[in-house]
Amino acid sequence: MPINISILLATYKRPEVLNRTLASFSSLHSDSVTWDLWVVDNAVDPSTETVVKKWAEKLPIHYLVEPKAGKNNALNLALPGLKGQLVVLTDDDIIASPAWLKQLWEGAQRWPDHMVFGGKIIANWPGVAPFWGEDHPMNQSLFGLHSLGEKEMPYRDNLLPYGANMAVRREIFEKGYNFNPSVGPNGEKVYRMGSETEFLKRLERDGYIPIFLPKAVVEHQIRREQMDMRWVAERSFRSGFTDCAGAMPDGKTLLSVARYLWRQLLVALIMNYIYKIVPNKRKKFSYFVALNRARGKIYAQLSHDEAFSKKIFHKKLLKIIKA
Known part of the structure; x- marks a missing residue:
């Protein structure tokens, strides 16, 4: 059976967080949308492997290991194997809403001339909200929160999707695009952030304008140490x-x-x-x-x-x- 969606994420020594993410995937209501999941371990971590193997009984998981440091190295490793018509990129610390994949797939069908899509990312606070307020404008960049409102529309004003909730038609990767290994988490304390942003800016320069799909929602697991x-x-x-x-x-x-x-x-x-x-x-x-x-x-x-x-x-x- 053809695969409609391939979900791709990289993970690095966060088995408990990843476990919650995979648990949310087990509750996805995809209807007739077929999908598989690619998890790339960028730490060669036994605890991560244990979590993935546990969920492999319930989820269509492909598990890869990329020992070379760098999130983008991990993502690039999986690209040749992806079969989904739509590649959904996300992180190992999200909680997917049940209709997430369905909304991304249907949105991509409504905009057949567009290749890139972004969804909404809201906060999942660890109990109490932060002392500075859960509506503080700086929460967006600190915690990767993202919304353009409730209207489905093309991105504008230099805005782009966020990496925890974006989708790209597989044709983009077949054209030779991939992720820049010099950007993003790489095991160092100081590194250049924005690996997906750098990728999306290249696409935007080449004329690929993303579409915002407000009903495709994930939550970002904010951990206590991040407070x-x-x-x-x-x-x-x-x-x-x-x-x-x-x-x-x-x-x-x-x-x-x-x-x-x-x-x-x-x-x-x-x-x-x-x-x-x-x-x-x-x-x-x-x-x-x-x-x-x-x-x-x-x-x-x-x-x-x-x-x-x-x-x-x-x-x-x-x-x-x-x-």
Whole structure:
């Protein structure tokens, strides 16, 4: 029987989280839509294999192992074997709504001239909502939440689907597109985020405009450690690093860094001290995120100047900004 949809995800040492994801797949109401699931273990983790084997009794799972570090290496490993007409890309920490696949498939049929689709991603908080508020605008980028509202429509204004809930017709991969191994999680603490975004931007440049399908919904499992301010700081730092990675500083510079970034850092630092005194949790959180994003941007530009990076002062400055 032909496969309509192939779901593809990479996983890295999160067996408990993956178990909840696979459990949600067992409740999918796909009707006549045929599908299979490709799980690529990027850690060669025995616990992950145990979880996958348990669910293989109930789900149409193909299990692959990619020992080479890098989420995109893991995704690329599976591409040649995918048989689904529509390839659904997601993460190992989602909870799929029962109608998820059905909505993606039917949406793709309604837009036959389009090759790329994105769905809605909402938060699944670990018990209580965060102290800064579950409606804080920065939650979107911190936790990969995504929505364009309730209307089905093409993406616009430089917006693109998010990696935890997107679909691409298999023809895209048959044309030679794949994922860039230099982007995305790779085992390092500091890396360039946005592996799916980089992929989608290439498609957009080539004329492939995505369609937003609001009824195709998944929840992102927010874990308790992600509510810790240390995790928020690291995530924000990587986000800032991604914004400036590989880019030359624009305008006037100071110590190989755009001056406006030093101003951003100084303002955010001052505001962080102010909101340690003034009781406004939302603003305190906003400036905490802004401070760490500024650190990430400065670190990216300092790292870009190879000649300057050989100087002892520069190395110490890199260490201070990263700490």
